[in-house]
Amino acid sequence: MYLAGRPADDPRRPAMPERSFAAWLALGWTEDHPEAWLARDAAGQACGWYSLAFPERENTHLAYLSPLVGPAYRRHGIGTGLVRHAAEQARQRGRTLITAESRQGSPGEAFARALGARRGISDACRVLQLKTVPDGHLARLRSQAQAAAVGYSLMSWEGPVPGRYLVQVARLNQAMNDAPRSAEDEGQQWDVARVREDQARVAAQGLRYYTVAACCERTGELAAITQLGIEPPAPDCGFQELTVVARTHRGHRLGLLVKVAMLELLAGHEPLLERVFTGNADTNAHMIAINTELGFQLLDHWPSWELAVAEVLTWPASAQGRGGAAPEPPGARGRRAQS
Numbered sequence: 104m105y106l107a108g109r110p111a112d113d114p115r116r117p118a119m120p121e122r123s124f125a126a127w128l129a130l131g132w133t134e135d136h137p138e139a140w141l142a143r144d145a146a147g148q149a150c151g152w153y154s155l156a157f158p159e160r161e162n163t164h165l166a167y168l169s170p171l172v173g174p175a176y177r178r179h180g181i182g183t184g185l186v187r188h189a190a191e192q193a194r195q196r197g198r199t200l201i202t203a204e205s206r207q208g209s210p211g212e213a214f215a216r217a218l219g220a221r222r223g224i225s226d227a228c229r230v231l232q233l234k235t236v237p238d239g240h241l242a243r244l245r246s247q248a249q250a251a252a253v254g255y256s257l258m259s260w261e262g263p264v265p266g267r268y269l270v271q272v273a274r275l276n277q278a279m280n281d282a283p284r285s286a287e288d289e290g291q292q293w294d295v296a297r298v299r300e301d302q303a304r305v306a307a308q309g310l311r312y313y314t315v316a317a318c319c320e321r322t323g324e325l326a327a328i329t330q331l332g333i334e335p336p337a338p339d340c341g342f343q344e345l346t347v348v349a350r351t352h353r354g355h356r357l358g359l360l361v362k363v364a365m366l367e368l369l370a371g372h373e374p375l376l377e378r379v380f381t382g383n384a385d386t387n388a389h390m391i392a393i394n395t396e397l398g399f400q401l402l403d404h405w406p407s408w409e410l411a412v413a414e415v416l417t418w419p420a421s422a423q424g425r426g427g428a429a430p431e432p433p434g435a436r437g438r439r440a441q442s
């Protein structure tokens with residue numbers, strides 16, 4: 104269903120390979136321990152599913168929803184039924200707000216608007232086609248950045264974060280809370296356990312995972328970091344993950360420096376790499392400026408949507424899936440794949 108929906112739902116980015124998809128369904132992106140529910144039609148055929156994550160360290164009023172209906176089953180009320188079912192799970196967990204995201208111009212956006220969801224913050228996805236980067240461009244950017252980054256040195260590693268850096272990597276993740284986010288989002292609380300959980304997700308997805316960090320020579324602390332994953336079945340594509348500069352080290356072009364150094368590292372380690380995908384909040388002017396300097400091109404926008412749980416629970420029962428050939432609402436035959 105996920106793959107069949109791609110041409111309408113997310114046509115410009117490669118689909119997650121099966122292993123990555125399964126790990127995301129089981130683990131989510133950080134430590135949100137999502138549930139997955141499957142809807143079947145009267146003949147037992149799977150026709151839709153949703154993943155629902157309940158953050159535990161912060162944002163305990165939120166539930167992150169990813170609903171999907173197989174293309175052949177759309178416009179029969181199943182999507183609405185999935186949201187109604189998810190709202191009941193959210194209520195049972197004490198959550199008051201459901202959030203989701205969809206590509207601007209996709210069926211998901213029309214659906215969210217039809218349900219009366221409020222538009223929240225929007226992300227923009229970009230891609231860097233490595234072949235289009237002019238010769239010498241990265242070297243020029245690196246020397247500009249290095250001139251502003253006197254007193255910092257670069258380091259890199261592949262795979263898990265070395266134990267001696269776990270605390271600092273947690274601190275850098277926490278520094279992401281300065282980046283633009285929705286008014287409803289409290290920002291994430293990071294500690295070493297959460298870094299380890301994130302690494303468990305990377306391992307479960309089977310990613311080749313690279314980190315470049317800038318170290319402040321005076322204090323020895325990590326000042327900036329960038330991380331990127333590559334799916335072994337699709338070594339032509341890289342997916343940017345965290346990039347952040349700690350607040351007290353901003354203004355030294357460290358964001359640009361670590362990203363240029365990452366591209367140089369990948370040139371040596373990933374000979375089949377052709378493009379790198381990234382996403383930032385539309386309002387994250389500093390990060391977008393760096394990506395534009397590197398040559399990233401805009402692909403599409405991904406607004407987030409918010410629906411109050413209490414509001415969904417007032418929807419009439421008929422909104423849970425229409426009759427006739429329509430599949431059953433997921434609650435009737437839902438299967439809890441993960442909890």
Ligand SMILES: CC(C)(COP(=O)(O)OP(=O)(O)OC[C@H]1O[C@@H](n2cnc3c(N)ncnc32)[C@H](O)[C@@H]1OP(=O)(O)O)[C@@H](O)C(=O)NCCC(=O)NCCS
Nearest residue numbers: 171172177178179180181182183203205210211213214217
């Ligand atoms: C979004 C999605 C879950 C909708 O599933 P669905 O079963 O087709 O949804 P419903 O039948 O309950 O649609 C409810 C209403 O949403 C609106 N809607 C849904 N899809 C639409 C589309 N492609 N164009 C215009 N309106 C649409 C309609 O008003 C529809 O009511 P109607 O059919 O009576 O006119 C499905 O398109 C999908 O899986 N998309 C990919 C994943 C995604 O974007 N998820 C949503 C994240 S917010």
